[in-house]
Amino acid sequence: MTAPDTLPEAWQSELLASLAPDEQLIAWLELDLDDHLEFRPGLVTLSDRRLIATGANDTPREAWPLTAGLKLTHHDHAGVGTLELEDGQGRLALWRYTLGQSPAALRFEREFVRQRDSVASGQPPLPAVAAICPICQIQLQPDEEDCPNCIRELHTPPSTWTLLRIWRFAKPYQGQLIAGFLLTLAATAATLVPPYLTMPLMDDVLIPYQNGTPIDPDKVAWLLGGLLGSATLAWALNWARTYILALASERIGADLRTTTYEHLLKLSHEYFGGKRTGDLLARIGSETDRINVFLSLHLLDFATDVLMIVMTSVILFSINPWLALVTLTPLPIIAWMIHLVRDKLRTGFEQIDRVWAEVTNVLADTIPGVRVVKAFAQEAREAQRFREANKHNLEVNDRLNRIWSLFAPTVGLLTEVGILVVWAFGIWLVSKDQITVGVLIAFLAYISRFYTRLDSMSRIISVTQKAAAGAKRIFDILDHVSSVPEPANPVTLPPLKGGIAIDKVSFRYGNRAVLHGIDLAIAPGEMIGLVGHSGSGKSTLVNLICRFYDVTEGAIRVEGIDLRSIAIADYRRNIGLVLQEPFLFFGTIAENIAYGKPDATRAEIVAAARAAHAHEFILRQPHGYDSLVGERGQSLSGGERQRISIARALLIDPRILILDEATSAVDTETEFEIQSALNNLIRGRTTIAIAHRLSTLRRADRLVVMERGRIVEIGNHEALMASAGAYWRLYQAQTKQLDAPPVLGENSPSA
Amino acid sequence: MKPTASPFTLSRNSFGRLVLSDAAGLAHAGIVPVRAFGITAPDYGISLMSADGKELQWLENLDVLPDDIRSLIVAELAQREFVPVIRRIASVSSYATPSTWQVDTDRGTTALILKSEEDIRRLRGTDNAGALLIADSQGIHFLIRDRLALDAHSQKILKRFL
Numbered sequence: 001m002t003a004p005d006t007l008p009e010a011w012q013s014e015l016l017a018s019l020a021p022d023e024q025l026i027a028w029l030e031l032d033l034d035d036h037l038e039f040r041p042g043l044v045t046l047s048d049r050r051l052i053a054t055g056a057n058d059t060p061r062e063a064w065p066l067t068a069g070l071k072l073t074h075h076d077h078a079g080v081g082t083l084e085l086e087d088g089q090g091r092l093a094l095w096r097y098t099l100g101q102s103p104a105a106l107r108f109e110r111e112f113v114r115q116r117d118s119v120a121s122g123q124p125p126l127p128a129v130a131a132i133c134p135i136c137q138i139q140l141q142p143d144e145e146d147c148p149n150c151i152r153e154l155h156t157p158p159s160t161w162t163l164l165r166i167w168r169f170a171k172p173y174q175g176q177l178i179a180g181f182l183l184t185l186a187a188t189a190a191t192l193v194p195p196y197l198t199m200p201l202m203d204d205v206l207i208p209y210q211n212g213t214p215i216d217p218d219k220v221a222w223l224l225g226g227l228l229g230s231a232t233l234a235w236a237l238n239w240a241r242t243y244i245l246a247l248a249s250e251r252i253g254a255d256l257r258t259t260t261y262e263h264l265l266k267l268s269h270e271y272f273g274g275k276r277t278g279d280l281l282a283r284i285g286s287e288t289d290r291i292n293v294f295l296s297l298h299l300l301d302f303a304t305d306v307l308m309i310v311m312t313s314v315i316l317f318s319i320n321p322w323l324a325l326v327t328l329t330p331l332p333i334i335a336w337m338i339h340l341v342r343d344k345l346r347t348g349f350e351q352i353d354r355v356w357a358e359v360t361n362v363l364a365d366t367i368p369g370v371r372v373v374k375a376f377a378q379e380a381r382e383a384q385r386f387r388e389a390n391k392h393n394l395e396v397n398d399r400l401n402r403i404w405s406l407f408a409p410t411v412g413l414l415t416e417v418g419i420l421v422v423w424a425f426g427i428w429l430v431s432k433d434q435i436t437v438g439v440l441i442a443f444l445a446y447i448s449r450f451y452t453r454l455d456s457m458s459r460i461i462s463v464t465q466k467a468a469a470g471a472k473r474i475f476d477i478l479d480h481v482s483s484v485p486e487p488a489n490p491v492t493l494p495p496l497k498g499g500i501a502i503d504k505v506s507f508r509y510g511n512r513a514v515l516h517g518i519d520l521a522i523a524p525g526e527m528i529g530l531v532g533h534s535g536s537g538k539s540t541l542v543n544l545i546c547r548f549y550d551v552t553e554g555a556i557r558v559e560g561i562d563l564r565s566i567a568i569a570d571y572r573r574n575i576g577l578v579l580q581e582p583f584l585f586f587g588t589i590a591e592n593i594a595y596g597k598p599d600a601t602r603a604e605i606v607a608a609a610r611a612a613h614a615h616e617f618i619l620r621q622p623h624g625y626d627s628l629v630g631e632r633g634q635s636l637s638g639g640e641r642q643r644i645s646i647a648r649a650l651l652i653d654p655r656i657l658i659l660d661e662a663t664s665a666v667d668t669e670t671e672f673e674i675q676s677a678l679n680n681l682i683r684g685r686t687t688i689a690i691a692h693r694l695s696t697l698r699r700a701d702r703l704v705v706m707e708r709g710r711i712v713e714i715g716n717h718e719a720l721m722a723s724a725g726a727y728w729r730l731y732q733a734q735t736k737q738l739d740a741p742p743v744l745g746e747n748s749p750s751a
Numbered sequence: 752m753k754p755t756a757s758p759f760t761l762s763r764n765s766f767g768r769l770v771l772s773d774a775a776g777l778a779h780a781g782i783v784p785v786r787a788f789g790i791t792a793p794d795y796g797i798s799l800m801s802a803d804g805k806e807l808q809w810l811e812n813l814d815v816l817p818d819d820i821r822s823l824i825v826a827e828l829a830q831r832e833f834v835p836v837i838r839r840i841a842s843v844s845s846y847a848t849p850s851t852w853q854v855d856t857d858r859g860t861t862a863l864i865l866k867s868e869e870d871i872r873r874l875r876g877t878d879n880a881g882a883l884l885i886a887d888s889q890g891i892h893f894l895i896r897d898r899l900a901l902d903a904h905s906q907k908i909l910k911r912f913l
Contacts (some may be wrong), residue, residue, distance in 0.1 A: 038859075039835075079892070091766045347911055350911070354913065
């Protein structure tokens with residue numbers, strides 16, 4: 001981007017000619033939209049002294065010399081980014097691009113600022129800062145324009161080659177896989193013996209008998225014994241290979257699943273924010289299963305079939321090359337025809353999948369919202385919606401069934417035609433005494449096995465594609481690097497006293513700057529109340545302190561150590577988190593309290609519950625501490641669940657405690673009870689509390705007031721009230737609300 | 752600005768922003784006009800929002816406005832609205848998503864990346880049952896006014912995704 005030799009060719013000659021001899025190109029931005037928002041290429045270039053625009057707009061090339069007053073701003077709306085050039089008097093120019101160009105535009109803007117400041121001050125430009133991926137927040141290499149992971153996930157369609165990457169998981173089972181392959185080879189060979197034995201059975205026993213020679217019982221016994229023997233051998237070998245390969249492929253699948261899940265858990269908060277739960281569930285659950293089935297069933301069958309065809313061909317050619325040629329010629333044609341029909345069916349089946357999703361979507365919409373449906377008496381409409389989705393389903397199915405019903409008979413017909421050709425040519429050869437009847441019968445026995453496999457072989461293409469798509473979705477997770485990386489050489493953490501130093505911290509979320517230059521030193525044992533409107537950056541700051549995200553600039557330190565150099569789990573062990581919506585796992589109350597410290601004794605659990613004022617209501621549950629809660633046992637109220645989560649935080653005895661709106665989801669009375677539980681929790685710990693109700697933060701040693709990502713005021717309640725600033729305004733707004741609460745049914749004047 | 756019957760006046764400042772002067776004579780810079788029903792009824796209901804997102808004026812219909820104000824609003828809307836209408840699907844990179852589509856739109860030819868089939872939405876409430884809205888990986892929305900009116904080639908491609 002910054003190296004002029006990679007300037008897009010289309011612009012090169014035109015632009016370079018217009019530069020002064022010693023003028024240097026610094027950066028450029030390719031535009032893909034023009035003034036009228038039509039797709040048309042354009043270019044904005046930055047040299048060491050000017051900003052030059054070419055092509056994008058109706059105006060010819062324009063240039064603006066860099067001066068201190070020049071300003072470049074960007075904003076976006078509905079997928080279109082806009083870059084505006086202004087000086088103090090007004091707007092000079094405006095360029096548009098689609099958001100795909102957004103990272104490039106940001107970089108261009110940064111380069112512009114560096115260059116402009118350098119021109120204005122006469123100093124050489126400041127060194128460039130590393131860019132950050134707007135999607136996953138990972139730091140990019142200086143020469144990277146886009147984050148390689150995010151781009152791949154977005155842009156590359158699944159490729160069959162992805163399946164080869166599964167080898168990484170198959171490698172530990174090499175031995176079993178090789179054994180399985182050899183067994184497959186042997187088993188296939190064994191199944192090819194019986195048709196071969198029909199030859200001597202025909203030519204040496206049956207036909208001579210018809211011509212008057214008596215049957216030789218010994219020979220018959222030998223041949224029948226051979227048939228039985230080879231069948232038994234094939235059975236045993238097939239059993240062994242299926243068993244060995246199924247074991248191996250199950251293990252490969254399990255490894256794939258657990259590795260993906262382990263990796264997923266290590267990914268940052270952010271990754272989960274951007275993904276739907278159902279999608280992740282599907283990837284780890286059904287996609288790995290699909291790959292598994294592909295490996296253990298489809299791939300195995302296909303390999304066996306290919307082996308069989310190769311081996312049979314060899315046998316057929318060794319018996320009679322001419323008949324072999326005639327026998328095998330129709331095969332590819334028939335295979336191709338089957339493939340054609342399958343292809344048609346496949347698109348049909350895909351369509352059915354999607355229509356099914358539509359039908360289930362109606363259900364998924366309506367059943368959870370059934371109270372609303374009934375309250376507004378819309379049962380008839382919902383039924384109608386379901387009927388329509390089903391009608392669509394029927395239409396698609398009917399269309400497909402027309403082809404589908406034709407498929408099996410067609411394969412049958414094609415098989416018969418193929419065998420007919422062999423019969424005809426075979427009879428002709430027999431009449432010319434080229435082959436014996438036994439050879440013809442053996443050929444027919446071989447070939448009919450072939451045809452039955454053709455259908456299943458034609459399926460391999462679509463199942464491979466599906467498995468490849470699944471593999472891609474799994475490797476998308478596995479290739480994702482956490483944006484909160486574990487340090488390579490973690491510093492061992494001394495016992496924390498609880499002090500936190502936040503040093504000039506800035507944080508950008510995508511393109512949006514959320515925090516700007518936050519400076520705050522928190523003393524051990526201090527209670528800090530974070531105050532501000534929603535969107536002021538309170539929760540982001542707390543997320544940074546928990547290291548759910550990494551800071552963009554600056555550093556957060558505990559005991560003088562940067563958070564980024566401490567092993568994540570080591571650090572988080574010192575943090576107790578109480579959230580607005582307490583999450584209880586499915587399990588007993590005791591298990592939930594001991595979640596952060598699974599080896600806690602019963603006495604410890606009870607003590608924590610007592611301190612959290614949860615002991616008594618827990619005892620009122622049918623089985624006390626052993627009562628089930630979580631997903632299904634949703635019998636606890638919001639306040640009760642909050643107290644369990646407080647007990648959970650108390651039990652791990654954290655040095656740093658974070659209360660994120662811990663009391664805002666409950667009514668005032670419950671809040672009072674939680675508040676006294678919290679007071680037990682806060683004692684002696686560094687506490688950072690966020691609350692909307694300012695009254696809950698009275699006990700805070702210091703209140704930190706935030707506005708638009710900056711700290712605007714710090715002080716205790718009295719001092720901040722006296723200074724009549726931002727805190728005072730917030731407080732006034734809340735007390736006014738309390739004095740005159742809006743009454744339902746009355747028209748409030750502001751609405 | 753000539754005095755008009757409307758309770759407000761509108762002008763464009765040197766920074767290219769719309770400035771609304773309300774009945775009380777207060778000037779608000781950076782006015783953003785927004786269509787209330789951008790796709791299903793673009794001409795009904797246009798709101799003039801202030802830079803910090805408060806509605807300053809609700810206009811049910813632009814026709815009643817004086818010409819100069821209307822043309823300012825229409826020009827600003829044209830600068831903000833970006834829903835290319837797909838006229839033809841030239842090719843797709845694959846039928847498995849993510850898939851890159853080469854399309855001809857009313858704003859020129861371009862490529863879009865479809866992340867998953869779910870990003871194609873059937874529009875209800877329009878006059879046309881075949882209307883589709885396609886969100887690409889960058890968040891740009893492409894509109895197909897009537898998929899049954901596309902040429903056979905485009906329809907065949909589209910069908911694989913519906």
